[in-house]
Amino acid sequence: MEKLTFYAVSAPEKLDRIGSYLAERLSRDVVRHRSGYVLIAMEALDQLLMACHSQSIKPFVESFLHMVAKLLESGEPKLQVLGTNSFVKFANIEEDTPSYHRRYDFFVSRFSAMCHSCHSDPEIRTEIRIAGIRGIQGVVRKTVNDELRATIWEPQHMDKIVPSLLFNMQKIEEVDSRIGPPPSPSAADKEENPAVLAENCFRELLGRATFGNMNNAVRPVFAHLDHHKLWDPNEFAVHCFKIIMYSIQAQYSHHVIQEILGHLDARKKDSPRVRAGIIQVLLEAVAIAAKGSIGPTVLEVFNTLLKHLRLSVEFEANDLQGGSVGSANLNTSTKDNDEKIVQNAIIQTIGFFGSNLPDYQRSEIMMFIMGKVPVFGTSTHTLDISQLGDLGTRRIQIMLLRSLLMVTSGYKAKTIVTALPGSFLDPLLSPSLMEDYELRQLVLEVMHNLMDRHDNRAKLRGIRIIPDVADLKIKREKICRQDTSFMKKNGQQLYRHIYLGCKEEDNVQKNYELLYTSLALITIELANEEVVIDLIRLAIALQDSAIINEDNLSMFHRCGIMALVAAYLNFVSQMIAVPAFCQHVSKVIEIRTMEAPYFLPEHIFREKCMLPKSLEKHDKSLCFLTNKIAESLGGSGYSVERLSVPYVPQVTDEDRLSRRKSIVDTVSIQVDILPNSIPSDDVVSNTEEITFEALKKAIDTSGMEEQEKEKRRLVIEKFQKAPFEEIAAQCESKANLLHDRLAQILELTIRPPPSPSGTLTITSGHAQYQSVPVYEMKFPDLCVY
Secondary structure: OHHHHHHHHHOHHHHHHHHHHHHHHHHHHHHOOOHHHHHHHHHHHHHHHHHOOOOOHHHHHHHHHHHHHHHHHOOOHHHHHHHHHHHHHHHOOOOOOOOOOOOOHHHHHHHHHHHOOOOOOHHHHHHHHHHHHHHHHHHHHHHHHOOOHHHHHOHHHHHHHHHHHHHHHOOOOOOOOOOOOOOOOOHHHHHHOHHHHHHHHHHHHHHOOOOOOHHHHHHHHHHHHHHOOOOOOOHHHHHHHHHHHHHOOHHHHHHHHHHHHHHHHHOOOOOHHHHHHHHHHHHHHHHHHOOOOOHHHHHHHHHHHHHHHHHHHHHHHHHHHHOOOOOHHHHHHHHHHHHHHHHHHHHHHHHHHHHOOOHHHHHHHHHHHHOOOOOOOOOOOOOOOOOOHHHHHHHHHHHHHHHHHHHHOOOOOOOHHHHOOHHHHHHHHHHHHOOOHHHHHHHHHHHHHHHOOOOOHHHHOOOOOOOOHHHHOOOOOOOOHHHHHHHHHHHHHHHHHHHHHHOOOOOOHHHHHHHHHHHHHHHHHHOOHHHHHHHHHHHHHHHHHHHHOOOOOOHHHHHHHHHHHHHHHHHHHHHHOOHHHHHHHHHHHHHHHHHOHHHOHHHHOOOOOOOOOOOOOOOHHHOOOHHHHHHHHHOOOOOOHHHHOOOOOOOOOHHHHOOOOOOOOOEEEEOOOOOOOOOHHHOOOOOOOOOHHHHHHHHOOHHHHHHHHHHHHHHHHHHHHOOHHHHHHHHHHHHHHHHHHHHHHHHHOOOOOOOOOEEEEEEEOOEEOOOEEEOOEEEOOEEEO
16 A cells, blocks of 8 residues: 555556556445455545545546445445545545536435435444435535535535435434524534434534525425424424524524515415414524624514414404304314414514614614504504404404514613604504503503603502602603603693593503503603693593593492592602692592592402492592692692693594594584574574584585585686686676775774674583674675674
8 A cells, every 4th residue: 555655646647547447446346245355445545535636636536436436326334334434534635626527416315315214223224324414514515615616505405415414403302492502512422423413514514605505505494394394393493493593604694584484474374383383483583683683674574474463363363253163162262272372472573573673673663563553444554454354453453562562672762752753652542542451551551661761660560559659769860851842742642542541441450550650650751840730630630530420430440540540649749749739648548548448549459349339429538629739739839820720631533543432422512593683482493403424524525625626627727718808807896896895894893893693502512601692794795703
């Protein structure tokens, strides 16, 4: 061997003939099963290959690879392992010049087949599989280091290599489920355990992937998981994608996320558990990608997830509608539970992804999700709910608001205008008027996430009478100018939604707790002296509404409102630290504790609480009095003039949009004209009742717009075609008429007013206003009231 090596190094041009001779001898010995000669020939080839590094080695390599192929084709495991070992040695040699004609298609196919060996002897089977994995590793190293390395990334090769590695990785008994990267295997494990060796090779393969061939390496993973049904349970799928995300270069993470989203779209009609498994894999991928580069797929991720959220709700609604009695009910309920798993997985993924985004992107995602929330009576949302029905629409509303709640968690804006711009606040508050207590709870919780910039919400949890607010150690800063302008612009809107939210018939304890927290957070984060006065007015108005009970609320809800007012006034009085105000509130709470404990939150929200039969007979000492509050605040320099003006919420179109009853159930305006010249027994009653339908017809301006367009067209046409003399004459006549009417009006200003010709009576709901005199003055073609 020493002489042969010296000869080959001295005369490298002879290497080609040496290789051909050895290849011919080895082929003959393999066929004749002369294993000893085969071993000698391969050892000679290996040593020559390692010793000679010249330009003339290229033909010798072809002979060498031909011999390795002969060994791999043989049915004897020892020869297959021998050929593999020789190929691995060759793969570790760095060639000076690239080979433009050499291909490794046969070796990829053969090594992949060895990875799936099913030999009856477990030891031999393991040995062959290890040899196959090492061979694949050698092919990857050789081709990646070669100038023509792109050939290995072709789909026909990746479709063999990746499944072979995953097939052996499945044999791992314990899968590491931690968030961190999977542990690197030890050197001994690499050589002895096919699963560990395959995993190491898989990492190496992905680590060498570049931008152009990343997708070819990832797609076979999906095919393998689908074929072997590994999405449910999905421990192995999660393990695989953890390896992928930690092995690839960080800037390519968004490619993997795109592939997962694409596969989720492709499997959208599969069982809920399969979809849930894919979404959980996406969650793991997002958790890792969010720490590095997410790429341009932010909106695509959320759009795809929200689309699948809608599909899941649609499937759930269809199952509920199509469920039949008997044994099918069990299957339907199981499907419903599975769909809930899908929905929770989607919401968890949305929340985790959103919470890792920078603030500017998170604001965009908040607007994006809010734009998907369907509101009854509007078409501004971008989510298709035509197939959902009322139950499905309610379900998708809850799911989207839960997603929004996850995204807003931990969001800290410097100013409230940044967190709650008008374009986001208006659609957010619309669901707060819906007749669904769960939707209202979610809206309030989202508001709390955005308002609470100093983490005070946990200290305010639970509605209660706080003996000493100072013990809570509430953090607050001086109100900035932007927050003050926000409250001037949007304060009435917030007060209105809190006021109406307190008077909902289906409120539960959590609703009152969240409403109390809302009032407290506004006081902490946004309240100057003016806002404090408005909040006290709001609290007194809620107290009055509970006592008068125009909305016919149950006794529990009336007492709940009284308890909410007591808890808030106790809080705000200590926050502004006005002694007289604190004394009045403490006195009322003390009297209530002895005489009417059901007006306090600690009692009314217990399971068994005795409720009164009526509230009308209660003494005024049980109520917070406006004059007492005004007197106490006025003495401390507060401007209390507005306290004497009762708070009345603004009536907007949101009531109609959110399917909520209007504040004024019926508005009836009656105009009675009673001429003095007619005797009382012959009174002519001229009463016009304006109902909702009449107002709706009057507001419908589509017909009027068409008439206006037609008038404008006629005027333009007239000025274009009519003679000049005709146009001038008409303008002159109109000018004269206008001159005469102005003269009549100017003359009237000098005359004394005439006697009243009638009265005007206006009724609205339960209130009737005083009749006012009506003066009637008539002129030709002109009537002024």
